[in-house]
Amino acid sequence: MSQVTSTLRSTLREINRQNAPQHAAPLRRYLVDLYRNNATVDGDKLREVRVDALDYLAMLRNHNEYKRLFELYYPSDSTENKKIVQSAAKRVGLQAPIEYDPENPTANDPNVYNAARRSHKADQDSAATLEPLRDPK
Known part of the structure; x- marks a missing residue:
């Protein structure tokens, strides 16, 4: 049971880290309600719930990493894009138009x-x- 609680806490922390408070509140409420509804289930069902929670936690963490990498490789600032194109062109001996x-x-x-x-x-x-x-x- 303590593993499920720690997984729930980790998931809630990750949700708070990635979302604005107004968007995180309904999701937090849903997960806590889901946890409370499954608090008295048997061992097999508890393992299934924990596996689902771990999958969801992994998805949240991977999505955070995806956003970080996307910003790194595809910056939204147009001046940054120009610098990237110019440096890539220079690297291969060309000049950007x-x-x-x-x-x-x-x-x-x-x-x-x-x-x-x-x-x-x-x-x-x-x-x-x-x-x-x-x-x-």
Whole structure:
């Protein structure tokens, strides 16, 4: 009987750890009622109830581990995703593509960049052909 009680306590702790109080309360109440209803059963039924409780406890713990691993490998933060993609691309010798910025659509456009570069080069060439200013003295 003490094994069943310790299993119930472990299960209730795991439920409290994983759920918000308003969601955990009905589940806790259900498990305690189930425990009380089966408190006076014979040995075989008690073993079945304990096995079910241990299975449920294992499921809760594994679900918690699943959530942790899911957040680790599939983070919800988009900037974190960009860093992961860039580091993976660098690892294999590639460069991640430049993303389109809807706020500044021409920021990463190579044609706009090259046109601005040509214009700047032309300005430099024309400035080089101008004679230097003479000192008015």
